[in-house]
Amino acid sequence: MGSGNAGRTRVAFVCTHNACRSQMAEAIAKEVSGNALDPCSAGTHPAVEVNADALLTLRDAFGADVSGLRPKGLGELGEVDIVVTMGCGVSCPALPCTHREDWGLEDPTGRGSDAFLATAHEIEARVRDLADRLERGLVPGVDAPLRADVFKALADESRLSVLAALSERGETCACELLEGLGIGQPTLSHHMRLLCECGLVTARKDGRWQRYTLDRERLAALGEALRGLAG
Structure with a gap:
């Protein structure tokens, strides 16, 4: 590209x-x-x-x-x-x-x-x-863009912990993420908004809670783009 x-x-x-x-x-x-x-x-x-x-x-x-x-x-x-x-x-x-x-x-x-x-x-x-x-890096032969907002989203230990939890568990309720992170609901909402806006996580409403899923294809495309930069 x-x-x-x-x-x-x-x-x-x-x-x-x-x-x-x-x-x-x-x-x-x-x-x-x-x-x-x-x-x-x-x-x-x-x-x-x-x-x-x-x-x-x-x-x-x-x-x-x-x-x-x-x-x-x-x-x-x-x-x-x-x-x-x-x-x-x-x-x-x-x-x-x-x-x-x-x-x-x-x-x-x-x-x-x-x-x-x-x-x-x-x-x-x-x-x-x-x-x-x-x-999202899903067009064959065309690299995913290396976007600053993605790296900003990754530059936080809590958000990295969220990604690790979603990778291990699959779709996860916000209530479960709160238990594992030891943070308040407003702070979690802030973290999840950043992760969703940059395309690393998707969300769906489930009653009064949100359920989150790691976008594995987007994350894999980001990894390929970084490998391309290194190569």
């Missing part, structure tokens, strides 16, 4: 004409993915212009600035980390990357505004999922 701007993951959304779904994906990713993605798009056989209904949907549903959108060829993209094909059956042999996936989206062209809106919302959900998987 690292060909994107400011270390962000460079993601290319690709379809045949780069006039509808891939353009929507690029624009939506810019709006909703924060600093996780550096999105771009292209087509294997670019159209003359972007689909007017796609532009209208992007403006109305997402408030996106569509003034600079235009169909582009693969040769304009440069290096990318991830290629996402939209469901057109296209292949991109001239576009090397570390990970590929196909979203299998039906083309809304000619099916009215509701179809475009539904496609846009499906793209939004998939973009958010991709950004989440990247953050």
Whole structure:
């Protein structure tokens, strides 16, 4: 990873004409993915212009600035980390990357505004999922980011004890963690909030208590990222 701007993951959304779904994906990713993605798009056989209904949907549903959108060829993209094909059956042999996936989206062209809106919302959900998987280190071939908030969360003996307890016991109630740590409920809530915010622990409500689970995949991805740094 690292060909994107400011270390962000460079993601290319690709379809045949780069006039509808891939353009929507690029624009939506810019709006909703924060600093996780550096999105771009292209087509294997670019159209003359972007689909007017796609532009209208992007403006109305997402408030996106569509003034600079235009169909582009693969040769304009440069290096990318991830290629996402939209469901057109296209292949991109001239576009090397570390990970590929196909979203299998039906083309809304000619099916009215509701179809475009539904496609846009499906793209939004998939973009958010991709950004989440990247953050958690769950995209093959792409390293998990080494985030400062994770190391801040680990830099405390009580929180390390919580992780050790969750590793040994599996899902554990907050009441059980309190007994083992010898701290008060407000202090435990503070520790758990930090661990949940950085993605090392997940929580679910169980009556008046919270139950916590160690995210083993996220922790393993962090370990792989550290090993990559050392190597």
